[in-house]
Amino acid sequence: MIYLDYQATTPLAPEARDAMLRWLDGPEGTGFGNPHSPHRMGRMAAAAVELARDRVAALFPPGGKVIFTGGATEALNLAIRGTGSEGSVSVSAIEHSAVLDTAQALGQAHVLNVSQDGQCNTRQDVPDDVRLIAVMQVNNEIGTVQPTIDWHRKAKEAGALFLIDAVQAYGKMPVTEADMIAVSAHKFHGPKGIGALWVRDGVELNEVQTGGGQESGLRSGTLSPALIAGFGVAAQVAAERMMHDAEHVEALWMRARELFADWTLNGSSDARWHGNLNIRRDGLDVARLMSECRNVMFSAGSACASGSGRTSHVLKAIGLTDQQAKSSIRLGFGRYTTMEELEKAAETINAAVQDQGL
Incomplete structure (x- = not known):
């Protein structure tokens, strides 16, 4: 099988896997301690x-x-819900549902438009009562890189906090300045089930999940040393390999x-993470294409919306019709993708498209 769905998840780095194994040891080992326990094994896990x-x-x-x-969904919820209940939350039209749906659930969403190339520019107004602006750094469906530096500046001018969903950027490019930044380990060769919210010094958050308050009184629940160790090593490897990758x-x-x-091509070719190729062929039956290309792993849209039957809100936001959006596919590649795999996948996909008479 050929894996070309790097926006959905990435292969676990072997270095991250090795780092995790020690903290999965059973009774014969010493790595299974609770990092919140005061004894020696707990302190080892905490370290x-x-x-x-x-x-x-x-x-x-x-x-x-x-x-x-x-994960990033929890991090984004903590950022949006934890910064208060008064005022509006301005979010770009192409944000992940973890941002859009959360802002809408709170009844505070103000949607910022994007251009046909997928850019959300600052030449638009935000509400007078805006308390938080959220613009992702790299879009998960079309890969466009957003002008987050400009949006951070605009947020400061409006007296609002600025939140970045950096899930698709972290570990691949420098993350830009913000008040809060959400990331997920499995998007850059770490394990699933672990993410983080970076909070700038001086930003105060309210607890949104009650319990033990293990993470600075903001996030309750026993931490997993294994997942976190894998996360840490994946970050370390990404830093070392960023230019090469x-x-x-x-x-x-x-x-x-x-x-x-x-x-x-859907979206900008320049202001884009080039590991994301979102493309379309008018008239294409994507369901048939995926069925006929079973050994090539790619997406018909955001993995979070797969099977929902809904047209991609991102593709609609950049002006595509429902039919154009439904004729689009997303190919994602990265560190472990070989040129031979890419060429073989293209051969398979293009042959299947020709069989549809396109």
Whole structure:
């Protein structure tokens, strides 16, 4: 099988897997302690957590703290719900549902429009009562890189906090300044089930989940040393390989654009993470295509919406019709994708498209 769905999840880095194993030891080992226990095994586990926290923090801007969560969805909820209940929350039209749905559930959502190339520019107003602006750094469906530096500046001018969903950016490019930043380990070769919210020094959050308050009184629940250790090492490896990985992705992107030259690109080709190729062919039956290309793992849209039957809100936001959106596919590649795999996948997909008479 050929895996081209890096926006949905990424292969676990072997270094991260090795780091996790020690903290999964059973009764014969010493790695299964509760990091919140005061005895020796607990302290050992707690030390592993803090080492990982430092490694994760190294890829964030200086002057903040890392709060571990169960993933980016929890981190985003903590950021949006924990910053208060008064005022509006301005969010870009192409945000992940974890942001859009949370703001809407609170009855505070103000949606910012995007251009046809997928950019959310600051030449638009925010409500006078805005308390929080949320603009993701890299879109998960079309890969567009947003002008988060400009939005951070606009948020400051409006007296609002600024939140970045950096799930698709962290570990791949420098994360830009914000008041809060949410990330997820499994999007950059770490394990599933662990994420973090980075909170700038001086930003006060309210507890939104009651219990033991293990994470600075903001997030309750026993931490997993194994998941966090894997997260930390994945961050460390990403920092060491960032330039090399980016060069590899760029080579794959250039070849992919040749291989899929007859397709239409969705979103900007320049202001984009080049590990995301979202393309369309008018009239394409994507369900049939996926059935006929079972050995190539790719997406018909955001993995979070797969099977929902809903048209991608991201593709609609950039002006695509329902039919154009439903004729689109997303190919995601990265560190462990080989050129041979990409070329084989393209051959398989393009042959299946020709069978549809397109």
